[in-house]
Amino acid sequence: MIVYLKYLVFIITTITSFCVAQDFQYSKVMPVPDMAQFPGMFSGLDILEEMGFEPLKGKRLAILINHTSINRRGEHLLDLLSRNRSDFDIRIIFTPQFGILASGTQEVKIMHGGEDPWFGAPVKQLWGRDFRPTRRDLKDVDFILVDIQDPGIRFLSFITTVTKVMEAAAQLDIPVMILDRPNPLNGINVDGPVVHPHYQSFLGYHLVPVRHGLTVGEYAILVNETGWIRQSARVDLIVVPMRNWKREMWLDETGFMQMSFVPGVENVSTLLSLVGMGLLSGTNISAGLGSDGAYMQLGAPWIFSKQIIRSLEKHKLPGVRFTAVTFTPDSVSSLIANPLYRGENCHGVRLHITDRDSFSPIHTAAACLSIISHHYPRRFRWIGDNYIDKLYGHDYLRIFIAQERDIMKLPATWSKDVIKFSKFRENFLLY
Numbered sequence: 001m002i003v004y005l006k007y008l009v010f011i012i013t014t015i016t017s018f019c020v021a022q023d024f025q026y027s028k029v030m031p032v033p034d035m036a037q038f039p040g041m042f043s044g045l046d047i048l049e050e051m052g053f054e055p056l057k058g059k060r061l062a063i064l065i066n067h068t069s070i071n072r073r074g075e076h077l078l079d080l081l082s083r084n085r086s087d088f089d090i091r092i093i094f095t096p097q098f099g100i101l102a103s104g105t106q107e108v109k110i111m112h113g114g115e116d117p118w119f120g121a122p123v124k125q126l127w128g129r130d131f132r133p134t135r136r137d138l139k140d141v142d143f144i145l146v147d148i149q150d151p152g153i154r155f156l157s158f159i160t161t162v163t164k165v166m167e168a169a170a171q172l173d174i175p176v177m178i179l180d181r182p183n184p185l186n187g188i189n190v191d192g193p194v195v196h197p198h199y200q201s202f203l204g205y206h207l208v209p210v211r212h213g214l215t216v217g218e219y220a221i222l223v224n225e226t227g228w229i230r231q232s233a234r235v236d237l238i239v240v241p242m243r244n245w246k247r248e249m250w251l252d253e254t255g256f257m258q259m260s261f262v263p264g265v266e267n268v269s270t271l272l273s274l275v276g277m278g279l280l281s282g283t284n285i286s287a288g289l290g291s292d293g294a295y296m297q298l299g300a301p302w303i304f305s306k307q308i309i310r311s312l313e314k315h316k317l318p319g320v321r322f323t324a325v326t327f328t329p330d331s332v333s334s335l336i337a338n339p340l341y342r343g344e345n346c347h348g349v350r351l352h353i354t355d356r357d358s359f360s361p362i363h364t365a366a367a368c369l370s371i372i373s374h375h376y377p378r379r380f381r382w383i384g385d386n387y388i389d390k391l392y393g394h395d396y397l398r399i400f401i402a403q404e405r406d407i408m409k410l411p412a413t414w415s416k417d418v419i420k421f422s423k424f425r426e427n428f429l430l431y
Contacts (some may be wrong), residue, residue, distance in 0.1 A: 027221045027237040029430060035243040041254040044179030044217065044240035045071050045147055049080060055177065055238075057087050059143035062133070062174075064094040064126075064165050067101045067259060068149030068181075074257045077147055082118040086240070090119040091140050096148060096161040097127045101260050131202065132164035135172065144169050147179040150216045151261045151263075153275050154195070155391045159219050160205040163229060170233035177238045180217030184251035184268055185275070187213050187431065190276070190363045194417040195393035203390045209418055210251070210362055210393070211275055214425060217241060222428040241430050250356070263336055264294030269353055276361030279397070282388030284381045285372060286346050290329030290339025297325050298368060299348020301341060302379050308349055311371040315408065319359030325350035343413065363411050366397055370407040378381070 032047055047072055048055070069077040081088050093116050114123055126132060138144075143306035144165060150158045162178070169176045190208025200207075206228055208214075214222065217239035223229060224237045245254065252258055252268045260266045265274055277295040280287040289296040299305075305324035312322050326347050349368065353359050373380045382388050382398060389395045396413050397403075 019389075021194055022155070023226055024221060025280050026234040027239065029217075029221075030238060030240045032241055032243055033410070038244070040072060040258065041182070042072065042243040043181050043250075043256070044296040045069065045077060045080075045181075047240050047243065048179060053081065053084075053087070056081075056143070056145065058308055059089065060141050061088060061090045062092045062094065062138060062141040062144045063090060064096070064144070064146045064148060064162065065101065066095050066148050068261070070257065070259075072256060078116060078118045085119065088119070090116075090121045092133075092137055093119075093121050093123045094133060094137075094161075094165065095123065095125045097105065097125075097157045098262055099125050101263070103194060108167065111190075116187045126161050126164060126420060131161070133168040135168075138168060138172055138174060141174060144174055144176045145179070145222075146216075147181075148216065149261070150219070150269055151274075152183040152185040152211065153263075153271075153278065154192070154206075154208055154210045154212060154264065154393075155203040155278060157202055158200050159216070159223075162220060163205060163223055166223065166235045166237070167230050167233065169233040170229055175236040175238065176220075177240065178217050178220050179240050180215050180242050182242065182245050182249060182251060182254060182256075183213055183215050185211060185213075185272055186250050187215060187247035189213055189357075189428075190358065190418050190425075192418070193393040193396065193414040194421060199389050199394045201390045204393050209421055212425070213246075214428070215242070215248075215430070218425075218428050221430075222425065225428065239430070245431060247429075247431055258350060264289055264290055269356065270295050272353065272356055272359065272363055275353055276363070279362070279369070279388060279391050280364050282384060282386070282391050283369060283383060284379075284383055285369070286327075286329055286339070286340045286348075288327060288329070290331060290336050290342060291327040293325070293327060293350065297327060297348060297350045299325065299327065299346035299418045300372075300379070301344045302376065303347045303372065304375075305347050305349060305424030306396070307375060308368070308371055311375070315367050317360070317364050317367060319353060319355035319357070320364055321352045323350045323352065324348075335429045343379070363407075366400075366410050367407050369397075370401050370404075373401050374404065419422065 188211055190213045194209050195204035195207050251266050258267050261271055265271050274295040277287045284300055288294045307320050328345050329342050
């Protein structure tokens with residue numbers, strides 16, 4: 001089958017009937033044959049591999065990758081390229097927030113500031129002060145390859161990092177190729193507040209909802225075509241699309257390996273809960289980091305579980321049920337070195353997602369915070385100079401809770417923006 005697939009890809013240049021229908025002004029989508037006759041999903045990396053990585057040969061490469069840069073057999077991009085090392089000249093490797101994780105909760109596999117063991121290229125993490133490539137980083141580079149799995153959550157920084165790479169490439173007139181990967185939370189559901197311009201940050205760099213429903217390639221095309229790169233610059237962007245992915249698919253329905261998206265998140269259910277429970281990092285409520293239930297439970301030493309559960313049950317939130325839990329945060333890895341309430345017994349609530357299609361993680365998290373604030377007004381706090389506003393996208397959540405407004409009406413404050421964004425994004429959908 002592999003040989004036949006390579007033959008199919010070889011004749012791409014003479015086949016036009018299988019091209020993606022979308023036409024863009026500044027971005028190109030590589031034409032790919034229909035592979036419906038073959039089982040399973042093909043990521044952009046799988047497509048490029050079947051082409052023998054021909055578009056990369058002879059190029060001086062910079063690559064943006066992490067541990068999710070794997071093919072359908074679970075092999076990493078660097079391992080694939082290293083098999084024909086003489087064909088590729090990798091000058092620098094960029095990694096996003098969290099670097100390249102090994103399996104489970106082990107340490108970072110390739111350290112920032114070191115060299116990779118395959119090509120001896122320097123490794124630079126685009127995070128903190130070094131959040132974008134410099135001219136010096138790219139001085140000997142004539143092509144940039146991007147292959148990372150975006151978690152599909154706006155306040156996680158991966159797409160912002162991709163954008164920063166595109167910004168640097170636009171300034172130096174370097175082409176960027178993005179290997180498309182699915183939205184792990186499916187490509188249909190769009191939910192949550194859209195960032196207001198005054199609250200833009202690295203956690204909300206673009207004016208999109210918390211859950212945007214875009215693939216990596218679609219998001220990059222949207223950014224490029226609408227001039228969302230700094231100073232409205234455009235980059236010579238090439239997207240290698242997927243095949244056999246459908247928008248209604250969750251990642252665990254694609255046949256691809258599940259892995260740690262971010263520390264403590266190793267499956268789709270936890271990732272879905274993170275859409276809402278990630279907001280707790282703007283509060284003094286633990287989201288379970290440092291325990292074996294990160295983002296699936298919440299608590300604090302001063303919470304009485306049954307009281308919170310009784311109040312939550314009155315809201316009749318769809319797709320989820322709650323049970324009492326006690327957990328003790330500890331350091332499960334160096335990436336969570338000092339979790340909130342480390343070494344203290346936290347009492348709270350465990351989430352059990354019963355229907356992920358109807359479950360609203362943002363509404364659920366907002367209800368939890370509203371109830372805790374109501375029952376413990378002297379203990380509950382927003383932290384980090386209203387860090388919650390950067391995560392949420394504006395200050396409505398904080399205002400709702402401060403004024404003790406009906407939290408059940410909170411989704412109505414973002415529904416119109418979600419409808420507008422859903423219509424807007426149709427111009428950039430590839431599948």
